[in-house]
Amino acid sequence: MSKKRGSVVVASKKSLTKRIYEYRWIYLLGIPGMLILFFFSYLPMKGLLMAFQDFNPHLGISGSTWVGFKHFAKLFTDAKFYSMLKNTLTISFLSLLTFPAPIILALLLNEVRAQGYKKVIQTSIYLPHFISWPIVASLAFLLLSKEQGVINKIIESLGGEAHAFLFDKAWTYPIIVIENLWKGVGWGSIVYLAAISGVDQDLYEAARIDGANKLQQMIKITLPCIAPTVVVMLILKMGSIISVDFEQIFLLSNAMNRSQTEVFEIYIYNYGIASGSTQYSYTTAIGMFKSVVNTSLVIFTNWIVNRLGYNGVL
Amino acid sequence: MAGKNKKLGMKAKIFLGQSVLDIILFLLAAVMVVPFIYVIMVSFTDGTVYEAGKLILWPEKWSLEAYELVLSGSGFGNALKATLFITLIGTPMNVLFNAGLAYMLSKKNLPGRTIINKLVMFTMLFGAGMIPNYINMSDLGLLNTWWASILPGACGAYTVMVMRSFFEGLPAELEEAAKIDGCSTIRIFGIIVLPLSKAMLATFTLFAAVSYWNTYFSAVMYLTRTDMYPLQVYLQKIVLSANISDVIDMSSDLINTVPTEIMKMATVVVAVVPILCVYPFLQKHFAKGVMVGAVKG
Known part of the structure; x- marks a missing residue:
């Protein structure tokens, strides 16, 4: 004990430069990663200053005129802003409705006896997670298009009428939810499966002796045991309520459903970059608003998770 | 009874x-x-069978014409070249950079460890947003280069955290023994740490490869030269376009015989096949909890 303490004292007695010198090769290993984060995560932050300017690309940040909170004031009086906020929150809440799906799936998967069969099922349901949104959008198009989509062919062969699902406002949100489920339900179940595998098997043994059937075991043992994981996942999901999967929405949006799919990033992209317009400052302000709200929510929800004593769950 | x-x-x-x-x-x-x-x-279905309007479950008459057509277009060649460049350069960079930074942060007594750790974590919490990123790329002179799709993804806080907790779990004795034998730090990292982490690195290599292969929006945003677009952008343009010959320059006269729908599907298959091929290797590692158990850090 005393020996150990002695060595610690010796270590701290070395000067800082000497200690840094000792670790020089280790720093070298970390430098490329740090440079990437510096250039592509920290350096862009200076661009946030544009939100407080009337930014002119030819003059740069140092030459543009400062306008204070003008763009933020405009933001909160812009009807478009509230429509974007509404669309974002609607899509988020709809995806919140699918929250129980991966839990149910994990509970079902856990009951499968034949390990080989389970493996096949798992392989199939995790697959969509790795498929890019452009391919998902393409599949959706090939399945749903009015002229050639196979779904419409089936409808027609049953005597129904073909429908342009992708260009119908009423179908926009259902399609978003279905795509999310298709792509995410399997992958989402992994975390719950891991939690279920941690449940004490003696509990089931005891329940069996008491005559509890499978369903009772599921409700009375498995669910309460994975409850902390469920709570944490739910809270974390609340933390990302202002973020939607941008690529998905971007690929789904068209002239017909614009009023429902125009979320913050779509507007920022269309008016900040795509149109070659000069709305850099206003769109930066919109993005900054989103980032700040998002960060606050994440910090707040993480604080709640820690406060509830759940930080060891994941 | x-x-x-x-x-x-x-x-x-x-x-x-x-x-x-x-x-x-x-x-x-x-x-x-x-x-x-x-x-x-x-x-794989022959055009005439498809045009008859039947529901296809199995090709009654096989045909490779759609693939001939898709693969012969110069647009496809360019798109494949872009995607291969991004994937083949990006993946090793991503794994090495993440592993290097994670290894550095796994050293408990490293001067500055806490502050660097916090700075890395912060990138997960807060992003500057689309327009500042765009202006930054423009300032760095990376617009209209594939590097704009590679570099921002070459190091990510989440991966660094997962790898760090993995490295922290490795037995310290091995490294110490090697050090006493006079091994340099770089050598220890190369011949002891990395080989011990093979399974974990394999998983992250595949994750990185899949995500670079799926590069889409960064290309839409940072590239204006359409001949530089990667596969995903090309695919999306083909599938969603009404008139396919606007998108691809075709010299083959097959374009008149192969229905556009079949061509679109062949393009989807070409873009998805590599994922389907590496996927079984990826899937092997999920169950080990590489992704789930390590979030703790």
């Missing part, structure tokens, strides 16, 4: 329940896989 009957009834009930469960899960798995099977089947 009655007791035996009851027991049998119970068994039948369990068997029934198990079967219903198996069927439900089978249907779910089918929903995930059938779109791919359908697209693959149609892509």
Whole structure:
């Protein structure tokens, strides 16, 4: 004990430069990663200053005129802003409705006896997670298009009428939810499966002796045991309520459903970059608003998770 | 006797329940896989059979014309070149950079460890946003280069955290022994740490490769030269365009005989096949909890 303490004292007695010198090769290993984060995560932050300017690309940040909170004031009086906020929150809440799906799936998967069969099922349901949104959008198009989509062919062969699902406002949100489920339900179940595998098997043994059937075991043992994981996942999901999967929405949006799919990033992209317009400052302000709200929510929800004593769950 | 009957009834009930469960899960798995099977089947179907308007479950008459057409277009060649460049350069960079930074942060006594750790974590919490990123790329002179799609993804806080907690779990004795034998730090990292982490690195290599292969929006945003677009952008343009010959320059006269839908499907298949090929190797590692258990850090 005393020996150990002695060595610690010796270590701290070395000067800082000497200690840094000792670790020089280790720093070298970390430098490329740090440079990437510096250039592509920290350096862009200076661009946030544009939100407080009337930014002119030819003059740069140092030459543009400062306008204070003008763009933020405009933001909160812009009807478009509230429509974007509404669309974002609607899509988020709809995806919140699918929250129980991966839990149910994990509970079902856990009951499968034949390990080989389970493996096949798992392989199939995790697959969509790795498929890019452009391919998902393409599949959706090939399945749903009015002229050639196979779904419409089936409808027609049953005597129904073909429908342009992708260009119908009423179908926009259902399609978003279905795509999310298709792509995410399997992958989402992994975390719950891991939690279920941690449940004490003696509990089931005891329940069996008491005559509890499978369903009772599921409700009375498995669910309460994975409850902390469920709570944490739910809270974390609340933390990302202002973020939607941008690529998905971007690929789904068209002239017909614009009023429902125009979320913050779509507007920022269309008016900040795509149109070659000069709305850099206003769109930066919109993005900054989103980032700040998002960060606050994440910090707040993480604080709640820690406060509830759940930080060891994941 | 009655007791035996009851027991049998119970068994039948369990068997029934198990079967219903198996069927439900089978249907779910089918929903995930059938779109791919359908697209693959149609892509191999002869144009005349397809145009007859029948529902295709199995190609009655096989044809590779759609693939000939898709693969011969110069647009496809360019797109494949872009995607291969991004994937082949990006993946090793990503794994080495993440592992290097994670290894550095796994050293408990490293001067500045806490502050660097915090700075890395902060990038996960807060992003500057689309326009500042765009202006930054422009300032760095990376617009209209594939590097704009590679570099921002070459190091990520989440991966660094997962790798760090993995490295922290490695036995310290091995490294110390090597150090006493006079091994340099770089050598220890190369011949002891990395080989010990093979399974973990393999998983992250595949994750990185998949995500670079799927590069889409960064290309849309940072590239204006359409001949530099990667596969995903090319695919999306082909599938969603009404008039396919606007998008691809075709010299082949097959374009008049192959229905555009079949061409679109063949393009989807070409873009998705590499994922389907590496996927079984990826899947092997999920269960080990590489992604789940390590979030703790």
